[in-house]
Amino acid sequence: MREMFTHELEALRDDLVKMANHVAVAIEKATSALDNADLLVAEEVIDADRRIDGMERALDDQGISVLARQQPVATDLRVVVSGLRLSATIERMGDLARHVAYVARGRYPQTALDGPMRDLVSEMGSQAVKVAQRVTQLLENRDLDLAAEIEREDDVLDELHRRSFEIVLDESVPMTRQQVVDAVLLGRYLERFGDHAVSVARRVSYLVTGDTVFETDHKDGETDAHRD
Amino acid sequence: MREMFTHELEALRDDLVKMANHVAVAIEKATSALDNADLLVAEEVIDADRRIDGMERALDDQGISVLARQQPVATDLRVVVSGLRLSATIERMGDLARHVAYVARGRYPQTALDGPMRDLVSEMGSQAVKVAQRVTQLLENRDLDLAAEIEREDDVLDELHRRSFEIVLDESVPMTRQQVVDAVLLGRYLERFGDHAVSVARRVSYLVTGDTVFETDHKDGETDAHRD
Numbered sequence: 001m002r003e004m005f006t007h008e009l010e011a012l013r014d015d016l017v018k019m020a021n022h023v024a025v026a027i028e029k030a031t032s033a034l035d036n037a038d039l040l041v042a043e044e045v046i047d048a049d050r051r052i053d054g055m056e057r058a059l060d061d062q063g064i065s066v067l068a069r070q071q072p073v074a075t076d077l078r079v080v081v082s083g084l085r086l087s088a089t090i091e092r093m094g095d096l097a098r099h100v101a102y103v104a105r106g107r108y109p110q111t112a113l114d115g116p117m118r119d120l121v122s123e124m125g126s127q128a129v130k131v132a133q134r135v136t137q138l139l140e141n142r143d144l145d146l147a148a149e150i151e152r153e154d155d156v157l158d159e160l161h162r163r164s165f166e167i168v169l170d171e172s173v174p175m176t177r178q179q180v181v182d183a184v185l186l187g188r189y190l191e192r193f194g195d196h197a198v199s200v201a202r203r204v205s206y207l208v209t210g211d212t213v214f215e216t217d218h219k220d221g222e223t224d225a226h227r228d
Numbered sequence: 229m230r231e232m233f234t235h236e237l238e239a240l241r242d243d244l245v246k247m248a249n250h251v252a253v254a255i256e257k258a259t260s261a262l263d264n265a266d267l268l269v270a271e272e273v274i275d276a277d278r279r280i281d282g283m284e285r286a287l288d289d290q291g292i293s294v295l296a297r298q299q300p301v302a303t304d305l306r307v308v309v310s311g312l313r314l315s316a317t318i319e320r321m322g323d324l325a326r327h328v329a330y331v332a333r334g335r336y337p338q339t340a341l342d343g344p345m346r347d348l349v350s351e352m353g354s355q356a357v358k359v360a361q362r363v364t365q366l367l368e369n370r371d372l373d374l375a376a377e378i379e380r381e382d383d384v385l386d387e388l389h390r391r392s393f394e395i396v397l398d399e400s401v402p403m404t405r406q407q408v409v410d411a412v413l414l415g416r417y418l419e420r421f422g423d424h425a426v427s428v429a430r431r432v433s434y435l436v437t438g439d440t441v442f443e444t445d446h447k448d449g450e451t452d453a454h455r456d
């Protein structure tokens with residue numbers, strides 16, 4: 001019984017890794033579609049997100065089935081419930097990659113990254129890709145150094161996001177309305193993407209160490225130009 | 229045993245209702261802080277969100293404790309796991325109310341609703357309040373007419389959101405950069421708020437009828453100006 005349970009937990013973990021890997025590919029493609037005004041790649045990301053959603057549903061069913069059959073308690077129970085939470089968060093990251101792809105598709109045949117925000121948003125995109133790759137690795141090997149790295153990389157993302165508002169709000173920088181709208185939305189999507197990655201990192205750290213460092217989403221307001 | 233379990237499920241439901249009610253109050257206050265440039269009310273929303281976060285953590289612990297002690301299967305198990313999902317979604321709605329409050333606070337002593345977007349964003353706010361109140365009622369009485377109403381009210385919210393992009397993207401409408409940024413962010417927060425309400429409505433409907441009508445978040449892209 002115990003052996004079978006361990007086996008099932010490993011299957012759950014493998015599926016989470018696969019899902020996170022799909023998300024990493026999605027954000028990489030979405031940001032490259034932005035950079036290159038590539039309609040086909042944008043469409044690929046949008047279509048592929050249905051698969052990520054399907055993986056979440058499958059993980060849900062699997063998790064619930066493990067709970068029903070194995071009736072785990074204590075740590076085992078927390079691992080399964082955390083798996084359900086992790087899959088929901090990773091699914092949200094997939095949604096955000098899809099949103100980035102919508103922007104790329106919406107501007108085609110132009111690029112949404114024309115204008116003075118080009119380099120900065122592009123840098124935010126690369127940073128989001130890095131974060132997503134670390135998330136996949138972290139789920140795979142539970143190396144807490146990676147969790148710390150994700151937090152640091154998200155800080156960079158937040159700082160870029162803050163700077164994006166400085167540029168956008170500067171009336172002396174010539175930008176079309178469309179450019180302003182795209183910069184604000186892309187900034188928001190990528191910043192949220194990073195926040196979700198941090199929440200994955202903290203949940204995994206908690207599973208490994210037992211220390212709660214959550215404080216769920218209070219950090220996500222800190223980079224808003226609106227904080228103060 | 230069964231009686232105690234029923235009692236615990238009722239306690240979970242009551243706590244969800246309370247949490248949703250806090251969120252309804254939060255979004256009402258946040259939008260009124262926007263309308264009236266009321267710093268104190270904005271601060272209240274921001275502070276109160278910590279309580280909502282705390283309620284989510286308590287619900288998590290409660291749910292996990294029920295799973296561990298009662299070892300529910302089949303429908304009962306789905307009810308408890310759904311409760312955990314619902315609390316996570318409602319917590320996100322609370323975060324979004326807090327984000328609206330950040331915008332109100334950030335513009336103080338001015339109002340973030342100056343300019344040509346005033347009426348429309350204010351209408352989105354009222355609509356979000358309505359949706360949040362229906363969510364509380366739905367969790368309380370599981371009346372599926374309310375679930376349908378939430379879907380319809382969210383459609384109105386989406387349509388207002390779509391129109392907000394039309395105005396913002398019209399270069400002939402004079403707006404400052406700050407007004408554009410605020411309109412885009414507030415529109416996004418309120419639209420997401422409605423999407424989460426719909427996801428609560430669908431999950432509750434599923435619990436009541438057993439019919440899956442999820443399709444998690446694919447609708448949330450539809451109102452993006454970027455969809456096509």
